[in-house]
Each structure stands twice: as structure tokens, then as C-alpha cells.
Amino acid sequence: MGDGSRVVLVTGGAGFIGSHVVDLLLARGCRVIVVDDLGHGRRENLVAHQDDPRLQLVVVDLRDDFAAALAGLPRPDAVLHLAAQVSVPRSLRDPVVDLDINLRATVRLLQWAAAAGVRRLVLASSAAVYGDPARMPVSEDMCDRPAAPYGASKRAAELYLACLGPALGVETVALRLFNVYGPRQDPGSPYSGVVSLFMARALGGEPLTVQGDGAQTRDFVYVGDVARAFAAAMDTPGVDGLIANIGSERATTIAELAAAIVAATGGRSPIVHAPARAGDIVRSLADASRARVALGWHAELSLAEGLARTLAWLG
Numbered sequence: 529m530g531d532g533s534r535v536v537l538v539t540g541g542a543g544f545i546g547s548h549v550v551d552l553l554l555a556r557g558c559r560v561i562v563v564d565d566l567g568h569g570r571r572e573n574l575v576a577h578q579d580d581p582r583l584q585l586v587v588v589d590l591r592d593d594f595a596a597a598l599a600g601l602p603r604p605d606a607v608l609h610l611a612a613q614v615s616v617p618r619s620l621r622d623p624v625v626d627l628d629i630n631l632r633a634t635v636r637l638l639q640w641a642a643a644a645g646v647r648r649l650v651l652a653s654s655a656a657v658y659g660d661p662a663r664m665p666v667s668e669d670m671c672d673r674p675a676a677p678y679g680a681s682k683r684a685a686e687l688y689l690a691c692l693g694p695a696l697g698v699e700t701v702a703l704r705l706f707n708v709y710g711p712r713q714d715p716g717s718p719y720s721g722v723v724s725l726f727m728a729r730a731l732g733g734e735p736l737t738v739q740g741d742g743a744q745t746r747d748f749v750y751v752g753d754v755a756r757a758f759a760a761a762m763d764t765p766g767v768d769g770l771i772a773n774i775g776s777e778r779a780t781t782i783a784e785l786a787a788a789i790v791a792a793t794g795g796r797s798p799i800v801h802a803p804a805r806a807g808d809i810v811r812s813l814a815d816a817s818r819a820r821v822a823l824g825w826h827a828e829l830s831l832a833e834g835l836a837r838t839l840a841w842l843g
């Protein structure tokens with residue numbers, strides 16, 4: 529990167545992860561077009577760039593006629609596709625909405641990218657494609673059996689990219705994100721990521737609800753590390769068709785996470801238990817060696833440091 533003439537289109541660019549990707553792209557000299565329906569994304573996430581003429585925000589839902597909204601804008605070199613329905617429980621409740629957003633809109637975006645002459649599309653996929661595999665850590669070629677429609681729609685999107693990308697002449701990369709956390713993760717809904725929910729409750733002195741026995745594990749990866757992975761996926765030559773895990777390669781139980789967050793916030797909140805969530809996976813841990821080899825990427829921040837940075841942001 530470093531070429532100020534490059535244009536990158538970031539869907540979901542006003543969202544939690546997308547806005548960190550935008551920060552990085554602008555810092556590296558790109559022009560950025562953000563496409564976001566501002567459903568979960570927020571203008572505040574991009575406020576640091578409000579006077580930067582290299583950033584353009586197009587407010588449109590990818591289920592609508594986004595091509596019309598993008599007409600007349602510069603042709604992007606790459607598309608980073610982070611707009612998504614991100615909640616596993618919601619995908620069980622509204623599987624058709626999940627399908628429309630996570631699969632159908634992705635296929636339409638790929639067709640648009642081909643027509644626009646885009647070189648490469650990078651998809652934010654998910655560790656949820658694995659379900660509950662027999663062995664840990666999970667590597668990309670392990671048999672996948674998603675536990676919820678969310679994982680199925682993300683996997684289906686990967687498969688569409690794999691067959692349609694070459695047919696349409698667009699390079700594709702799919703990053704299987706593990707549990708991303710960090711500043712700007714919104715604790716505003718019961719379906720928000722567990723780190724943001726636990727932190728908001730701990731800072732308010734309210735109880736933290738551990739669903740299930742708390743022994744389920746997740747691989748928490750800091751959002752700044754994930755933004756670097758998107759930049760690498762966009763720029764690294766010779767990786768057409770790559771699917772790569774993006775995780776820290778460290779497993780943390782939800783009970784450990786709750787205890788760490790209570791301790792870091794002064795220890796006032798009780799930890800209470802609730803039934804396990806339907807469609808919840810039990811263990812998740814990345815083998816990220818493919819990203820290391822193919823993209824030269826690895827997670828740099830420890831969970832302790834990442835949690836400290838997130839708390840500092842929450843103030």
C-alpha cells in the first residue's frame with residue numbers, strides 16, 4: 529500500500545471491525561468508500577475521519593439497489609466485505625434474514641465487483657463454520673458442520689466465492705474470524721459480543737450472566753490485529769482462493785473471561801449462571817498457521833493487553 533490513488537470499498541465500514549479496517553487503510557494512504565446501512569454501524573465510529581476527503585460514506589443496505597447508490601463513484605481496486613448479520617442466536621430466530629444478508633447480498637456484491645472490474649474481494653467469514661469439530665485447534669480443511677444457520681450462511685458464501693470468483697474474474701479471499709473484541713464493539717443488544725456485554729455490565733456493577741457452565745472456550749482476537757489481517761488479505765499477491773483462520777491461537781473459557789473482566793473493573797459484579805444458548809458451540813480455537821504462512825500475519829496482542837485497551841476506550 530502507500531499508493532494514495534488506490535480506492536478500497538469497505539462494506540460494514542462504519543461497524544465495529546470495519547471501522548478499524550478503515551482507520552488502517554486511511555493511515556496507509558488509500559482512498560476509502562464505506563458502504564453501510566448504519567443498522568449496527570455508527571457514524572461516530574468514523575468521526576476521526578470526518579474532515580478527510582479521502583473517505584466517503586454511502587448509506588445503503590446491501591439487500592437494496594446498492595449498485596445505483598455506487599454509480600458514479602471511483603472504481604475500487606479491492607472490496608473488503610464486512611457487512612453482515614453477526615448474531616448466532618438471531619440466525620436461529622430469523623434464518624431467512626441471515627441468509628439474505630450473509631449469502632444473497634454477498635453473491636450480488638461479487639457480481640457487482642466483477643462488473644466494476646474489481647481485482648479482489650475479501651470476505652469476513654467466521655469460525656462458526658466449524659461447529660463443534662472433533663479436534664482442537666481447528667485448521668481450515670477440517671470437516672465443517674456449522675451448529676447454526678449463521679455458520680452455514682458464512683460457509684455457503686465461501687463456497688460461492690470459490691466457484692463464482694474464478695468464473696467472474698475476481699480474486700477472492702475469505703478470513704475466518706474467531707471472536708473479535710476491542711474498542712467500538714457495541715454492547716447495546718443482548719446478542720452483542722460477550723466481551724462488550726461483560727465489560728458494560730461490570731463497569732455498571734451489574735451481574736455478568738455466564739450461559740451454560742462457563743467451560744466453553746473461545747479464541748479472542750483483538751480488533752486491531754484483525755484489521756491488519758484484512759490489509760494483508762487485500763495486498764498479498766498470489767493468494768487467490770485462500771481461506772484462512774484469523775485467531776489468537778489461545779483458548780479462554782467464558783468463566784475465565786468473566787473473572788478477568790470483573791477483576792479488571794474493580795471486582796464488584798457477581799457472576800450468575802443461565803442455561804446454555806441454543807446453537808452454541810462448545811470449543812473454539814484457531815490454528816492460524818495458514819495465515820502466518822500465506823499472509824505473513826499473526827495476532828500480536830495478548831488478551832490481557834487487549835482487554836486493558838478496550839476498558840480504556842470505555843473510559
Ligand code: UD1
Pocket residue numbers: 614615616653654655656705706707708719720721722723725726737738739740744746782804805808809812
Ligand atoms: C461470535 C460472533 C460471531 C463470530 C463468531 C466467531 C458476536 C455477536 N458474534 O459468535 O459474529 O462469527 O464469534 O467464532 O460477536 N455468553 C455468555 N454470556 C453473555 C453473552 C455470551 O455466557 O452475556 C457466551 C455465549 O453463550 C457463548 C460465548 O459467550 O458461549 C460467546 O458468545 P458471543 O460473544 O455471542 O460469540 P459467538 O456466539 O462465539
